[in-house]
Amino acid sequence: MSPPSRLAASARQALAVDALERPARKPIRTRLAVTIAGFGALAVAAIALAPLVGSTHISLSRAFDRSIPFADNVDAQIFFVARLPRVLSGALVGAALAAAGVVFQALLRNPLATPFTLGVSAGASLGAMLVLIFGVSLSVGPFSTVPLASFAGAAVAAGIVYRLATPYRRAMSTAVLLLAGVTLNSFFSALIMFAQYFADFAQAYRASRWLMGDLDVGSYQPIIAAVPLVAIAFAVFAMLPSALNVLSLGPEAAATRGVDVVRAQRLAFFSASLATSAAVSLAGPIGFIGIVVPHLVRLLVGVDHRIVLPASALFGAAFLVACDLGARTLLAPVELPVGVLTAMIGGPFFLWLLVRKG
Amino acid sequence: MAAGTKRLIAAALVLVACGAGLVSPAGADLTRSAPRLQSEKARIVSLVPALTEMFYAIGAGPQVVGVGSFDQFPPEVATLPRLGALLDPDTERILTLRPTLVGIYGSQTDLQAQLARAGIRAYVYRHGGIETIYRTMRELGTATAREPQAERLVRDLQARIATIRTRVRDRTKPKVLLVISRQPGTLREIYVSGGVGFLHEMLEIAGGRNVFADVARESAQPSQETILARAPDIVVEVHAEGMFKTSSVQNEKAVWAPLSSLPAVRNNRVHVLLGQHLVVPGPRFAGGAEALARTIHPAAFNR
Amino acid sequence: MTLSADRVSYSYAGPPKGGHYDGLNRAGHDASSEFALRDVSVTIAPRSLTGLLGPNGCGKTTLLKLMSGVLKPELGSVRLGQRELRGLSARAIAQQIAVVPQETHPAFDFTVLEMVLMGRHPHLGAFQLEGPDDLAIARESLAATGTAQLAHRSYTTLSGGEKQRVVIASALAQKPTVLLLDEPTASLDLGYQLEIASLLKELNRERRVTMVLATHDLNLAASLCDTLVLLREGQVLMQGPTREVLTSATVKQLYGVIADVSFHERAGHITVIPVQRP
Numbered sequence: 001m002s003p004p005s006r007l008a009a010s011a012r013q014a015l016a017v018d019a020l021e022r023p024a025r026k027p028i029r030t031r032l033a034v035t036i037a038g039f040g041a042l043a044v045a046a047i048a049l050a051p052l053v054g055s056t057h058i059s060l061s062r063a064f065d066r067s068i069p070f071a072d073n074v075d076a077q078i079f080f081v082a083r084l085p086r087v088l089s090g091a092l093v094g095a096a097l098a099a100a101g102v103v104f105q106a107l108l109r110n111p112l113a114t115p116f117t118l119g120v121s122a123g124a125s126l127g128a129m130l131v132l133i134f135g136v137s138l139s140v141g142p143f144s145t146v147p148l149a150s151f152a153g154a155a156v157a158a159g160i161v162y163r164l165a166t167p168y169r170r171a172m173s174t175a176v177l178l179l180a181g182v183t184l185n186s187f188f189s190a191l192i193m194f195a196q197y198f199a200d201f202a203q204a205y206r207a208s209r210w211l212m213g214d215l216d217v218g219s220y221q222p223i224i225a226a227v228p229l230v231a232i233a234f235a236v237f238a239m240l241p242s243a244l245n246v247l248s249l250g251p252e253a254a255a256t257r258g259v260d261v262v263r264a265q266r267l268a269f270f271s272a273s274l275a276t277s278a279a280v281s282l283a284g285p286i287g288f289i290g291i292v293v294p295h296l297v298r299l300l301v302g303v304d305h306r307i308v309l310p311a312s313a314l315f316g317a318a319f320l321v322a323c324d325l326g327a328r329t330l331l332a333p334v335e336l337p338v339g340v341l342t343a344m345i346g347g348p349f350f351l352w353l354l355v356r357k358g
Numbered sequence: 359m360a361a362g363t364k365r366l367i368a369a370a371l372v373l374v375a376c377g378a379g380l381v382s383p384a385g386a387d388l389t390r391s392a393p394r395l396q397s398e399k400a401r402i403v404s405l406v407p408a409l410t411e412m413f414y415a416i417g418a419g420p421q422v423v424g425v426g427s428f429d430q431f432p433p434e435v436a437t438l439p440r441l442g443a444l445l446d447p448d449t450e451r452i453l454t455l456r457p458t459l460v461g462i463y464g465s466q467t468d469l470q471a472q473l474a475r476a477g478i479r480a481y482v483y484r485h486g487g488i489e490t491i492y493r494t495m496r497e498l499g500t501a502t503a504r505e506p507q508a509e510r511l512v513r514d515l516q517a518r519i520a521t522i523r524t525r526v527r528d529r530t531k532p533k534v535l536l537v538i539s540r541q542p543g544t545l546r547e548i549y550v551s552g553g554v555g556f557l558h559e560m561l562e563i564a565g566g567r568n569v570f571a572d573v574a575r576e577s578a579q580p581s582q583e584t585i586l587a588r589a590p591d592i593v594v595e596v597h598a599e600g601m602f603k604t605s606s607v608q609n610e611k612a613v614w615a616p617l618s619s620l621p622a623v624r625n626n627r628v629h630v631l632l633g634q635h636l637v638v639p640g641p642r643f644a645g646g647a648e649a650l651a652r653t654i655h656p657a658a659f660n661r
Numbered sequence: 662m663t664l665s666a667d668r669v670s671y672s673y674a675g676p677p678k679g680g681h682y683d684g685l686n687r688a689g690h691d692a693s694s695e696f697a698l699r700d701v702s703v704t705i706a707p708r709s710l711t712g713l714l715g716p717n718g719c720g721k722t723t724l725l726k727l728m729s730g731v732l733k734p735e736l737g738s739v740r741l742g743q744r745e746l747r748g749l750s751a752r753a754i755a756q757q758i759a760v761v762p763q764e765t766h767p768a769f770d771f772t773v774l775e776m777v778l779m780g781r782h783p784h785l786g787a788f789q790l791e792g793p794d795d796l797a798i799a800r801e802s803l804a805a806t807g808t809a810q811l812a813h814r815s816y817t818t819l820s821g822g823e824k825q826r827v828v829i830a831s832a833l834a835q836k837p838t839v840l841l842l843d844e845p846t847a848s849l850d851l852g853y854q855l856e857i858a859s860l861l862k863e864l865n866r867e868r869r870v871t872m873v874l875a876t877h878d879l880n881l882a883a884s885l886c887d888t889l890v891l892l893r894e895g896q897v898l899m900q901g902p903t904r905e906v907l908t909s910a911t912v913k914q915l916y917g918v919i920a921d922v923s924f925h926e927r928a929g930h931i932t933v934i935p936v937q938r939p
Contacts, residue, residue: 028790056587071618074586081616082583109768132541144544197445200428202539202598209547209579218545218582219616239787246779248768255731256762257835258755258783303769306790328581333573335581 028306035307039297039314046318047091050325051083055332081218089223090215090324090338091317093283094293096230096275098316099237101290102309103272106244107265108174111298115276115290118181119157122188124280125211127153129192132207133199143225146210147281154277157184162269171251171261172269213286213339215324222282229278234313236271240264241306248305286320286339288346293319295353400502401457405443406483409461410435411640412495416507423455430599431634431642453478459501488559491639492516511641518644519563522651525658526565534566534654535590535622538577538637542602545582545613552578556639557596564650565658566592586617593622594629594653596636596646607632629653662742662757664705664728664839664871669737671698671723697723698895700737705839705873705888710865712886712903713875716916719892721875722843728873729841730754741839755783759837763844765828767816773827774812777802780834802833805868806860822853826860833864839871840864846881854878858885879920879933883907891915907931 026034052060056078062068063075070076100115108117115121130136131149138145164180165172196204217223243264246254251261279286293316294308301307320338323345327336402418404410405426413422414432425435427443439455442448447469452460453476461481462469473480481501484490492512499508536557539549551557552573561568569588570578580588593614602610607630614620614628622628631649635642652659672695698720705711705728713721726732727739730746739746746754759780767776780802781795791799803809806826811819816827825845832840845861846854862885865872876882882889882903889906891898893915899906912920918935925932 027793027796032790054583055581056583071624074589074619077617077619078583078586082581082586086581106768111769136542144541146541146544146546200598201444206539206541206547210541214547216546216581222544242782242785245771245775246782249765249779250762252726252731253760253762253765255751256729256755256758256760257779258750258752260751298769302775303771304775328583333580333584335579 032307035301035311039311043091043314043318046321047087050087050321051079053325053329054083055328085217085220085223086215086324087321089217089282090321092223092226092230093215093279093286094289094316094320095313096233096279097286097289098293099309099313100272100275102294102305102312103237103240103244103268105294106248106305107268108178109248115272116285116287118161118177119184119188120154120273120276121280121285122185123157124150124154124277125285126188126192128210129195129207132210133195133203147222147225151277151281154280157188158273160184172265210284212337213284215283215338226278226282230275233271233275236267237309240268241309244305286342288342289316289320292346292349400459401455402459403441403452403455403457404461405441405447406461406463408638408640409483411638411642412498415511415641416495416499416502416504418502418504423457424452487556491556491643515641515644519647522563522647526651526655529565529655529658531565531567532591532654533569534561535569535585535593536561537593537595543613547579549577549579552576556643560643560647560650563647564654566654582617586619589621591621592627592654594631594650596631598637599632599634601632662838663707664741666701666703666724666727666739667737669698669701669727669734669739670696671727671732671734672696696895701897703890703897703900705871707871708869709888710872710886711888711890712882713873713890713892714882715892717877720895721892725841725843725873725875729758729760752783755835757837758839758841759832759835761828761832761840761842761845763847770815770817773808773814773816774799776816776827777831777834780831783835798836799834802830805833805864806830821849822856825849825857837870842872842874844876845874846878861885883931883933903931
């Protein structure tokens with residue numbers, strides 16, 4: 001085409017874009033507001049409604065009756081001591097794992113990454129195992145033994161992976177990160193099995209039970225201990241989404257669009273590891289949240305991390321609270337471990353995703 | 359081939375034939391089909407703590423040459439070789455000790471097969487209620503040619519149990535939560551005794567009513583909500599000796615404080631009991647039942 | 662602004678354990694084999710369309726990456742105007758210099774518009790969302806590359822030529838003064854090659870964007886570039902106006918191939934036709 005006709009074509013196209021713009025997507029501000037309002041409402045509804053339902057029938061009016069002394073009010077105790085902490089920890093863990101999943105997926109440039117891919121959860125599990133198997137009991141303030149030990153284990157694992165994957169003066173190689181994480185996972189799992197082998201029945205059983213995940217925290221203390229950690233992680237998460245978008249094009253492409261790649265990778269790794277460690281220390285390793293929720297959210301809102309990250313956190317909270325509700329009511333009075341339920345939902349979901357893509 | 363060698367081979371074949379005749383592949387309970395062992399020439403290995411205690415209690419202690427990793431009683435076992443347990447039995451070492459009788463777990467089918475090949479008798483331990491404990495003692499009595507001692511032991515235990523029953527007979531049975539496991543220092547992952555098994559039976563003998571008697575399993579993991587709903591009058595935790603190594607019984611009792619609507623917490627009836635007699639379904643279980651009875655009905659034991 | 666590389670050297674192996682270089686010598690090692698680029702000085706005139714030309718491994722991609730600030734030279738410096746790139750943040754550099762790599766593989770299923778809007782990233786604050794101005798710039802970049810009608814399509818579903826045009830649009834959205842392109846037509850078939858080539862020429866002319874193109878395609882360089890830098894084994898063989906620099910002799914020096922280099926009347930530019938192997 002000769003230059004004049006090319007220009008004319010450009011002009012026509014500019015008009016075409018304008019026409020296309022209006023019926024198609026709204027600007028990001030609107031979409032972000034709508035998404036947060038929508039998923040936020042969902043999360044709030046889940047948190048508000050879940051404590052009302054359970055394996056035992058309680059009278060809500062009695063539960064909220066201030067005139068009855070708390071120590072005598074069974075309904076109030078069931079609501080405030082048994083159910084509410086459980087729902088709150090479900091929301092906290094669900095939000096943390098879902099958001100960490102989104103960030104790890106961006107960092108590793110792989111939508112199949114999970115918060116447990118890089119070995120953080122294996123480290124947490126090893127810490128918990130050692131303490132459960134050797135019967136150590138060492139609480140520090142609001143941090144009780146097993147959460148403390150599992151957090152320490154997670155920190156060690158994250159530290160090892162970070163050292164391995166950060167070469168001199170260059171950005172993290174995602175290939176090395178992945179390899180280091182997978183290797184650490186295998187190694188720690190072997191150590192866990194080794195430790196279990198030498199435990200007696202009771203210890204080994206307790207250890208296995210922990211691995212299935214449990215939100216029945218029974219008091220607000222563990223939640224209070226976990227909240228500051230998750231809050232720090234989320235504060236860092238808030239800085240990341242637009243960088244994550246660009247980072248998913250590759251480290252060089254990101255650098256040439258103005259992203260400080262090394263800093264962004266470090267912040268992403270640190271915050272996602274922190275959120276995962278806190279969540280696993282609180283409730284054990286609950287799988288599939290970190291991958292099912294981001295995928296579902298992307299199906300609904302697209303792949304822009306500025307929307308996916310907050311939406312996943314909110315949806316993750318609602319999702320886990322709902323799964324826990326199912327876990328404690330479906331086969332009442334028997335309880336399913338919540339990790340089993342998330343796996344039963346997550347597994348088929350993945351098969352469906354694979355079939356759809358293939 | 360030299361004549362001497364032929365004789366050797368023949369002798370070996372005879373021995374093998376005898377060995378094959380001694381052992382049947384199904385092997386579960388060999389006491390009736392097998393010839394009796396002379397009690398003093400017996401060499402006994404036991405991987406199961408309950409069986410170990412029983413062997414000693416019926417007087418077969420001197421014949422015990424090896425025990426499992428988790429056996430603690432009687433004190434004599436401290437000097438004996440440790441041969442592994444459920445997951446990691448040290449088959450080679452067991453065979454090296456040339457035992458004539460080996461007490462093993464029901465799920466250790468590989469070990470059982472190897473013992474059968476080596477011509478060694480195995481006694482397969484079955485976990486169950488109190489009747490099972492009595493039956494096991496009797497069967498061990500038969501296997502070690504100490505039937506009178508075993509019978510005496512059973513009768514003693516039955517008498518002690520009867521005494522406990524008598525003492526608590528006319529007392530109202532409080533609702534009891536019998537906790538068998540939880541995470542140390544916190545009220546998470548609480549396991550309780552269901553309505554089946556020797557712990558449940560001990561609780562009944564001791565004059566308590568299991569709040570989870572309706573669960574048709576030996577153990578269950580109830581949520582805090584369920585525990586609150588069932589409102590037990592007494593909470594009794596039973597654990598092995600070294601359960602709370604680095605904390606104190608006081609601290610562990612205090613863990614129940616947040617569930618203040620439980621009558622057990624309100625009336626300060628939370629008890630933490632430690633001891634092997636509480637968790638091993640062996641000859642000392644009567645002591646465990648007594649401990650439970652004293653905890654649940656202290657007034658019945660004051661003279 | 663003039664983009665210049667001043668006596669730059671780069672090694673992918675990094676500095677020796679001691680931490681710094683002693684000139685170009687590393688005790689005990691053959692210095693020449695360590696460096697991808699040695700003592701290279703190149704000046705890119707503003708608004709020019711410069712080609713970095715040479716066989717594979719000659720260092721042209723390395724030079725391009727040094728010029729974009731992605732790599733930092735071991736020795737020497739890269740300047741934009743008077744300022745050294747080393748002292749500028751990635752953001753500051755990206756506001757002036759944009760890069761079109763050979764291939765772009767996003768890990769997630771972005772739309773074309775989202776890809777182009779990412780070009781606005783260096784101009785937005787940490788928590789700032791793109792506004793109507795940014796959208797206007799994005800739309801205009803799409804129009805300039807003839808991809809406006811693809812705005813809401815998923816990037817991964819596009820053809821090779823369309824993808825490259827979108828990536829160019831994304832680079833244009835950065836509103837750069839310098840555009841660096843690494844083998845922009847290497848993975849495209851002939852029709853798309855010509856399309857991209859004429860697009861680049863048009864953009865250079867109309868938007869007055871300085872362009873630097875790394876390529877091994879002699880005819881592309883000849884048709885598009887007004888200035889050429891010939892690189893061989895990490896060093897500059899020759900640099901200057903295309904007509905002067907691209908001759909049979911230099912082609913032979915660079916590739917070891919005898920070629921006929923002459924102005925082609927009908928095509929309107931110099932062409933390079935290999936005629937015989939030496």
